[in-house]
Amino acid sequence: MSDWVEACAAGDIDEEDVMRFDHGGRTFAIYRSPDDDYFATDGLCTHEKVHLADGLVMDDIIECPKHNGRFNYKTGAARGAPVCVNLATYPVKVEAGKVLIQIG
Amino acid sequence: MQAGMVIIGAGECGGRAALTLRELAYDGPVTLVGDEPHLPYERPPLSKDAMVSDAPEIKAIASDAMLAERAIRHIHSVQAVAIDRTAHTVRLTDGSVLLYNKLLLATGSTPRRLPMPGLGSRCVYLRTFADALAIRQHLSAGNRVAIIGGGFIGLELAASARKLWAVVIVIEAQPRILMRGVPAEIAEIVHQAHEAEGVKILTGQGIISIADDGTEVCIALADGQEIVADLAVIGIGAVPVTGLAVEAGLTIDNGIAVDATLRTGDPDIFAAGDCCSFPLAVYAGRRVRLEAWRNAQEQGALAARNMLGAGEAHAAVPWFWSDQYGLSLQIAGLSDEGKSMVRRDLSDGAFILFHLAEDGRLVAASGIGPGNAVARDIRLAEMLIAKRVKPAPEALGSQDVKLKSLLAA
Structure with missing residues (x-):
């Protein structure tokens, strides 16, 4: 358990953008912040299970494409109606140009 | 009795207002009055997921526990009958009287009635969860459903009915579906999707008469056709619920008239959501009334802030979405403010039409595509509209130019 999984290449995501990553029957969202750090959260909004990567x-902040629920993707904190349940986050590291996430 | 905040209408808007009052640490009494027996719930699923489910459930905005924790008193299954503005009281149908410091009218809208004789128990409207349950029991394989009105509610319902294999016909009096607020190019995509799924759409068809014997509805059309259905659902728009405000002597102008801070002519009475008309700053104060979920949510929260004295003006850009089959449509802004259009093609057949005013200002964006293909760009368009920018049409039309870069400019 607690394996590091390769999600994508660092260059696959633009700065201040997000990408969907599916692994082991689960879906995640991988973020690259404007200051060039990488983050990972669960892929589905806690309101109506919409893919956040859209x-x-x-x-x-990541904003849900459907109903504009907002989360801080660095902490997973819900930041505005209609979402009230926080998003799970996962540790991320970048090694040799690859983005790795630790799936618990 | 201690005076506090009283909210009439326990839908998205009223529910959101109550929660916001507590988020802002208001510690006086908060009373939420609703005429339905349920907790405040989200209405958008009623024509979509809830309609397709075997056992539809409400999607509550707040649980009983959440309301209790926040000391929000929810009085359900009653209506407000009169406001006494001098005494600052509201009288309810159960005879009780509430004392208010500030009052919020979030009474919503109600389906526009078809002004025609002959309607019976098989001619129904969709607004509440109870309406949805009543319709749901008629949606089964082979059952014939006639939908009167090719607007969003009717079309979403048509899509849901097809998922349950009902035989669906949509009757629209206008020359095309979605005449109000949706560009013809996008309405055409929706029209084709419905036909591909087996829905019959009749446009430009006036209804001459309706006969409903309680088991079957017979609809006679202007061209001589007769449509026989097991159920007719009428979706021809909505009207604001203003009775209480009229009785109280408040100004009505296509809804309860409020200023930019959602205040009526009475400084202690606010109105928000579907029931009110308000000046929209982004369109030079044009007075509008919006029937949209996000507006209800935003105005509920704004009204709560202003009931506590914030004096904040409504500044949001209207935003709307609809889901039908695998397609999602999103519109930001008011497209009728536009004089010209620029098309931007996205992947998977999705596209966005940008609406520009005469002076080149971006005033609206309408998009359609599979899943949430247009969501991100529509959201960016919304921000561009709010900033009142005049983007180069070539930039809007080119996939190579990121909309986000226009925002920074």
Whole structure:
């Protein structure tokens, strides 16, 4: 358990953007922040299970593409109606140009 | 009795207002009055997921526990009958009287009735969860459903009915579906999707008469056709619920008239959501009334802030979405403010039409595509509209130019 899994190449995601990553029957969202750090959260919004990777990243906020629920993707904290349940986050590291996430 | 915040209407708007009052640490009494027996719930699923489910459930905005924890008193299954503005009281149908410091009218809208004789128990409307349950029991394989009105509610319901293999016909009096607020190019995609799924759409068809014997509905059309159905659902728009405000002597102008801070002519009474008309700053104060979930949510929260004295003006850009089959449509802004259009093609057949005013200002964006293909760009368009920018049409039309880069400019 607690394996590091390769999600994508660092260059696959633009700065201030997000990408979907599916692994082991689960779906995740991988983020690259405007200051060039990488983050990972569960892939589905806690409101209606919509893929967050279709949403918009602005600074450290990901906004759900469907109903504009907002989360801080660095902490997973819910940041506005209609979402009230926080998003799970996962450790991320970049090694040799690859983005790795630790799936618990 | 201690005076507090009283909210009439326990839908998305009223529910959101109550929660926001507590988020802002207001510690006086908060009373939420609703005429339905349920907790405040989200209405958008009623024509979509809830309609297809075997056992539809409400999607509550707040649980009983959440309301209790926040000391929000929810009085259900009653209506407000009169406001006494001098005494600052509201009288309810159960005879009780509530004392208010500030009052919020979030009474919503109600389906526009078809002004025609002959409607019976098989001619129904969709607004509440109870309406949805009543419709749901008629949606089964082979059952004939006639939908009167090719607007969003009717079309979403048509898509849900097809998922349950009902035989569906949509009757629209206008020359095409989605006449109000949706560009013809996008309406055409929706029209084709419905036909591909087996829905019959009749446009430009006036209804001459309706006969409903309680088991079957017979609809006579202007061209002589007769449509026989097991159920007719009427979706021809909605009207604001203003009775209480009229009785109280508040100004009505296509809904309860409020200023940019959602305040009525009475400084202690606010109105928000479907029931009110308000000046929209982004369109030079044009007075509008919006029947949209996000507006209900935003205005509920804004009204709560202003009931506590924030004095904040509504500044949001209207936003709307609809799901039908695998397609999602999103619209930001008011497209009728536009004089010209620029098309931007996205992947998977998705596209966005940008609506530009005469002076080149971006005033609206309408998009359609599979899944959430248009969501991100529509959201960016919404921000561009709010900033009142005049983007180069070539930039809007080119996939190579990121919309986000226009925002920074």
